[in-house]
């Protein structure tokens with residue numbers, strides 16, 4: 001976004017990060033020197049260990065892993081510097097060239113050290129187990145054992161190579177074709193030719209006719225490509241089925257659960273808890289129908305804005321800083337102390353600037369440096385929550401890096417949002433408690449709820465569709481677009497109950513969702529992450545202060561163990577339906593609050 005004259009002054013204009021922890025500048029000779037040095041280090045590492053990893057004894061393994069740690073650290077410093085610099089000004093050709101150079105360089109480095117993981121998986125079980133359980137290697141135990149979780153499903157080297165080679169013209173070719181097909185799609189909307197993304201945005205319009213026409217336009221376009229789209233879905237489902245069979249994966253979701261480090265029983269408990277609480281979704285949409293004054297709420301009304309006043313609160317950067325730090329410090333002084341360092345030591349890049357990337361993120365970088373937070377701050381309530389979200393990530397990375405180094409830094413997606421969503425929740429509750437206008441409170445709650453539905457309920461209903469679709473493809477052979485549409489409608493209507501009337505046309509709406517093809521089985525991880533935090537928040541509300549240091553320990557554990565094991569240490573059993581149900585009770589509580597506010601504000605609508 002480009003800064004313009006109407007943009008308000010937030011005080012974030014000069015909040016820029018200081019990257020000198022990596023390099024003094026793009027011309028710093030140390031950068032090229034480090035790249036050259038690392039290349040030599042990697043050469044000698046490969047010369048020393050290649051062909052021997054499966055036989056290394058304990059001492060040698062410690063040395064090798066420590067060396068690997070330092071390789072990843074150097075590589076991470078170079079890569080972080082280039083990408084952070086680029087994100088602040090994507091129009092700068094020098095920054096662009098550096099990113100490209102460093103990306104190619106990184107790929108070469110990775111290729112040269114890849115042998116380590118592959119050979120480790122070839123070590124025989126008895127020897128591997130001896131190393132994994134040896135006290136000298138305790139700090140690396142999880143990294144070593146996690147690496148081997150794919151071993152039972154690994155094929156011979158030749159087969160693995162063949163699969164990689166064939167995926168270029170197989171799976172990857174089909175997903176790329178799908179992306180291009182949808183990218184090239186032009187939808188006829190009231191005589192205008194628009195892209196799918198442009199028309200999807202119109203589903204959020206306040207005008208009902210606009211939304212209805214947008215939905216009809218999307219349906220017509222998808223139906224026009226039904227033959228191509230259902231063929232792609234069928235081919236990729238069959239491709240996955242044959243890979244799974246050859247590798248010996250018992251179900252369509254097994255490989256995804258392995259990569260998420262989530263046992264099947266945990267995923268089952270999550271899915272069961274969410275599907276048996278679909279009523280929460282229905283309650284919200286019933287209320288939405290009343291507030292909008294419609295006889296029926298249809299699929300194209302789902303994203304309609306509520307006809308209530310939105311908050312126009314404006315927060316300067318200093319106010320945002322105070323709100324966020326206070327919310328963290330009320331919860332945990334330790335977390336607030338880390339968050340404060342981001343402000344005090346210039347670890348944040350905050351203003352909206354020409355050429356700067358959009359959105360927000362937290363770059364973990366490497367533990368020998370520290371994390372950085374990137375936002376485009378404009379002073380809205382949402383911006384304050386985003387700041388809390390990214391600082392949550394920053395605190396998580398800081399704690400995990402400090403405790404476990406680079407191999408403990410990156411958690412699987414299922415637990416990656418623990419601190420971020422938690423921080424956001426703390427700030428949301430704080431802003432809610434300060435907002436005195438009930439109409440604005442209602443709007444805030446509705447936004448929060450629909451965000452939560454999108455990550456929790458919608459993702460699980462999509463998982464139910466994937467389950468039905470993969471099972472049907474495996475047992476019934478090729479499926480028609482009509483049949484896939486029936487599976488889609490069945491799983492979606494189940495979530496909405498009688499609260500939303502899904503039109504017959506909605507049957508085609510499975511066919512544009514890229515996750516189903518590019519990362520099958522992935523969607524539930526979003527629900528997992530969000531609900532985990534809500535459930536932990538619920539525990540916090542019950543246990544109070546004693547929960548705080550436990551939660552900080554969970555964050556510091558990072559990726560040093562299986563997520564269910566880490567959480568077991570604070571008395572959380574992820575296989576327990578009740579744990580997930582308690583997270584859902586927070587969402588239900590918000591719907592109840594929303595209902596009460598609506599009745600108080602608009603008694604006539606409920607007469």
Ligand SMILES: [Zn+2]
Pocket residue numbers: 389393417420
């Ligand atoms: Zn996040």
